[in-house]
Amino acid sequence: MASSPYIAVTMGDGAGIGPEIIVRALLDPQVSATARCVVIGDAARLRQAAGIVGLEPEIVPVTGVTDAEFTPGRINVIDLGLLPADLPFGRMSPVAGDAAYHYVRVASKLAMAGDVQAICTAPLNKEALHAGGHVFPGHTELLAQLTGTAEVSMMLSTPKVKVIHVTTHIGLIDAVERIEPGLVERTIRRGHQAMVDAGVPAPRIGVCGINPHAGENGLFGRGEEESKIVPAVQTCRSDGIDVQGPLPADTLFFLAGRGDHDLVVAMYHDQGHGPVKVLGLEAGVNITVGLPVIRTSVDHGTAFDIAGKGIADHRSMIEALRLAVEMAPQPVAG
Structure with a gap:
């Protein structure tokens, strides 16, 4: 003891x-x-x-x-x-x-x-x-x-999947408005560092899109993926972080659940919380990162x-x- x-x-x-x-x-x-x-x-x-x-x-x-x-x-x-x-x-x-x-x-x-x-x-x-x-x-x-x-992130951890959130306790319309490349980049970096600290030296990170099918090349939404997420992913990749996205959220959680990604970056509260609670509420843990x-x-x-x-x-x-x-x-x- x-x-x-x-x-x-x-x-x-x-x-x-x-x-x-x-x-x-x-x-x-x-x-x-x-x-x-x-x-x-x-x-x-x-x-x-x-x-x-x-x-x-x-x-x-x-x-x-x-x-x-x-x-x-x-x-x-x-x-x-x-x-x-x-x-x-x-x-x-x-x-x-x-x-x-x-x-x-x-x-x-x-x-x-x-x-x-x-x-x-x-x-x-x-x-x-x-x-x-x-x-x-x-x-x-x-x-x-x-x-x-000044700024922290919510991370949810289960035996099958770990998720960090770009936004949490705000309405969906407000969340989309708040998401911007700097915030997405800082969230990716906080998640990457948290995983390294937890013993995963080179975490594989997947980033969710905002719209269905991650916007499908502009068919859905107003170009949010291209303007709000892509620049952050590119910057983090250029610094050596193994990050992919934006990806369709439903596909990404399936891939993470089978072990293809160590961490998922969710854009808003329910996008991350829903799958986590289905996959392991009884063993789920909430971690404040930052x-x-x-x-x-x-x-x-x-x-x-x-x-x-x-x-x-x-x-x-x-x-x-x-x-x-x-x-x-x-x-x-x-």
Whole structure:
């Protein structure tokens, strides 16, 4: 354990499935053997969740990472105490949204100070986050502001395919307007570097078009592929990056799924998210690329419809923690 990285695990929206999947994941023997996890959240809510899923861990409030002890069956939590005892599961709550913001804020502070080597986030609810007074489209943009990062990218990772997005949480019309060669080029480069850092020395990258059939030589759309994507691909290729495109998105995901590409560059949110969730939601991980800290997350939402019922699947949280350990900087002795 002394050589394992410290991971700050944010509890997400306390009315969702975050507390349940965290308790289950942190008691997994493989997780406890490879990571020193400290939850940023509410100890009382974690105890409630443990009871719901039928587990009896020792949930111990700690003042900081250095106070945590790592023994089987113990969950360490920096207890912010922000949730009322009677907060219902499965309902949007401004209080839970505000608390979710502060969990991320504290985790970011720990990461920027070097007290933890990575952040792994449970899902938050955007409506609750906004109602709580924090208007961010999601974790990606929130973490960018908290760490003073001008531009980041969302990457989704499954065992079959990895996808990085040029745009994410904006409307489709706005996404097409925002896409331009510089942004596409920076996204390709961020994805390439992330893959190299993950141990793929020469990643094969495929870039999606915007229109059906990647515009089919101008038959569909208004020439967006030629004006917005081609210059970026050419520039990256001239610098030695193995990148192809723009390619029809449906064909590209098929090719990536069978192993022809290591990374897909998607132009907008649903173009990338849809195939990833079909190919492996239970093992999917969301990674924020471009931050000065490592951040991974489950690739699903708060699932209010099943929250508090003890049936949430925690495999994505286990995979997110595994990837956080894999991507973390040089382990810290302790």
